[in-house]
Amino acid sequence: MESWAEKYRPQSLSDIIGNTKVINDLKSWAGSWGEKMVKKGVILSGPPGCGKTSAAIALANDMGWEVIELNASDARSGAVIEGTALRAGLFQTFGSEGLSDRNLILLDEADNLYERAQQSKNKVKNYSDRGGKRAISKTLEQTKQPVVITVNDLYNLTKGTGAKIKRLCLNLKFQRPSVVSISTVLQMICQKENLEIDNETIRAMAENVKGDLRGAINDLQSLSEGNKKIAHDDLEKVGSRDRETEMFETLNTIFHGNTFDEPRTAIFDLNEPPRDVATWVSDNIPIVYKNPSDIDRAYSKVAYADLLLARVIRNQNYGLWGYASELISSGVALSKMHPTSGRRPQFPSYIRKMGASRFQRGYRDSLAKKVGAATHQSIKESKMEQIGVIATICQNDNSKAAEIVGSLDLNENELAILLNTDKKNKNLISIMEESQQYRQEKEIVTLDYIPVIEEKDEDEPKRIVPKNDNKQKSLFEF
Numbered sequence: 001m002e003s004w005a006e007k008y009r010p011q012s013l014s015d016i017i018g019n020t021k022v023i024n025d026l027k028s029w030a031g032s033w034g035e036k037m038v039k040k041g042v043i044l045s046g047p048p049g050c051g052k053t054s055a056a057i058a059l060a061n062d063m064g065w066e067v068i069e070l071n072a073s074d075a076r077s078g079a080v081i082e083g084t085a086l087r088a089g090l091f092q093t094f095g096s097e098g099l100s101d102r103n104l105i106l107l108d109e110a111d112n113l114y115e116r117a118q119q120s121k122n123k124v125k126n127y128s129d130r131g132g133k134r135a136i137s138k139t140l141e142q143t144k145q146p147v148v149i150t151v152n153d154l155y156n157l158t159k160g161t162g163a164k165i166k167r168l169c170l171n172l173k174f175q176r177p178s179v180v181s182i183s184t185v186l187q188m189i190c191q192k193e194n195l196e197i198d199n200e201t202i203r204a205m206a207e208n209v210k211g212d213l214r215g216a217i218n219d220l221q222s223l224s225e226g227n228k229k230i231a232h233d234d235l236e237k238v239g240s241r242d243r244e245t246e247m248f249e250t251l252n253t254i255f256h257g258n259t260f261d262e263p264r265t266a267i268f269d270l271n272e273p274p275r276d277v278a279t280w281v282s283d284n285i286p287i288v289y290k291n292p293s294d295i296d297r298a299y300s301k302v303a304y305a306d307l308l309l310a311r312v313i314r315n316q317n318y319g320l321w322g323y324a325s326e327l328i329s330s331g332v333a334l335s336k337m338h339p340t341s342g343r344r345p346q347f348p349s350y351i352r353k354m355g356a357s358r359f360q361r362g363y364r365d366s367l368a369k370k371v372g373a374a375t376h377q378s379i380k381e382s383k384m385e386q387i388g389v390i391a392t393i394c395q396n397d398n399s400k401a402a403e404i405v406g407s408l409d410l411n412e413n414e415l416a417i418l419l420n421t422d423k424k425n426k427n428l429i430s431i432m433e434e435s436q437q438y439r440q441e442k443e444i445v446t447l448d449y450i451p452v453i454e455e456k457d458e459d460e461p462k463r464i465v466p467k468n469d470n471k472q473k474s475l476f477e478f
């Protein structure tokens with residue numbers, strides 16, 4: 001399914017919310033490119049999800065420029081940066097509409113483009129300093145095309161050999177969009193997606209994300225799955241964004257760590273049950289790792305951890321938690337022998353799917369409960385044994401179905417599961433109508449007398465109050 005953050009990515013600079021001054025500066029930089037141009041590149045820095053990449057793409061759209069993008073998943077070595085970015089900077093390329101006047105060279109998420117260069121300094125595994133920063137400054141010096149660099153941590157990019165990059169570029173800092181701006185975007189999306197949600201809930205969502213607009217849009221999307229109406233109480237389901245951020249930070253430590261200790265400390269500091277972390281980690285292994293043998297090794301660690309976690313539940317042996325956590329964190333980290341893909345970890349699809357199917361699962365449980373109550377079985381047993389049988393009966397015999405539905409007092413959602421159809425199915429509606437005769441009226445107990453509350457007996461035993469004198473009291477006086 002398409003992510004809404006992508007679907008609603010601003011197409012023009014005028015659609016970018018907030019950061020007006022930065023956007024104007026960006027426009028005038030682009031407008032002056034080639035003539036009285038001062039700097040050949042621009043650095044857009046700022047926190048995640050505030051519109052940096054979007055601004056770069058929107059700028060290219062507005063100017064009619066072709067985008068040549070080099071993002072963290074493509075490459076991180078100096079050679080690749082030179083091969084792609086610098087070459088694109090020196091020559092004109094064919095765009096979708098023939099020869100385009102200009103190419104916008106976009107070095108997206110530059111934090112990650114040179115990441116290995118720094119990690120390799122004191123680590124055994126040396127993916128080598130591949131001269132990422134040097135390649136960027138070389139590109140900036142020689143390019144005949146505009147360059148946009150986006151980065152979260154400006155200081156990290158521009159320290160050391162990166163000082164040159166800073167000198168060669170115009171520096172624009174993005175601020176976190178305000179709660180009001182975020183609310184406006186969320187409201188627009190709700191309207192387009194026909195979602196029912198009140199202003200107060202939108203505001204609460206906007207406050208929760210602390211300026212991460214992408215996060216806000218993701219939250220909205222996950223709450224809307226299988227649900228057209230979002231209430232304030234639903235917000236609890238997305239959990240606090242702090243927790244999610246911490247989870248992402250831990251994942252980064254695990255996937256990019258090369259030591260035993262760091263990932264281990266990160267997972268122990270994170271206040272989440274190991275099973276949840278395992279879900280996040282295992283879902284992201286094939287995204288972040290790209291070498292098949294790395295993926296294989298990492299999965300066998302997670303699989304073993306899963307075994308231990310199952311034993312924790314079965315035997316209540318919480319001592320195994322520690323080992324499982326170590327396998328999930330340091331085990332997965334040290335399974336990596338090759339460079340990673342550089343892609344950022346994602347919110348686990350499994351949790352998303354479970355979120356989307358939570359209504360379905362809810363009805364399945366309530367159905368199993370009603371059937372189990374009639375057959376004197378547990379929910380689990382009735383799910384495994386009875387529901388299949390009853391479903392077959394209901395699918396083949398309408399009058400039997402009506403009898404079952406009536407006597408078990410099933411609702412249309414539960415019947416829909418048995419018939420494997422949806423609530424609007426004609427057959428289902430007729431069975432529901434026919435089932436009315438089998439539904440027992442609920443007994444209403446009425447009292448035909450007024451209960452009298454008995455009055456309290458007055459004759460309570462009197463306390464012995466000790467006399468207030470200075471004599472030593474005997475035990476019996478109390």
Ligand SMILES: Nc1ncnc2c1ncn2[C@@H]1O[C@H](COP(=O)(O)OP(=O)(O)OP(=O)(O)O)[C@@H](O)[C@H]1O
Pocket residue numbers: 004005006008009010015016017018046047048049050051052053054055109150151152177185213214217
């Ligand atoms: N200022 C904004 N105006 C409108 N939409 C925005 C804005 N900022 C973010 N968005 C929405 O959030 C999504 C993510 O934004 P974007 O990719 O531009 O963030 P970013 O600043 O590049 O983040 P990162 O540092 O994580 O790469 C966009 O696709 C868009 O839907």
Ligand SMILES: [Mg+2]
Pocket residue numbers: 052053054108109150
């Ligand atoms: Mg970005």
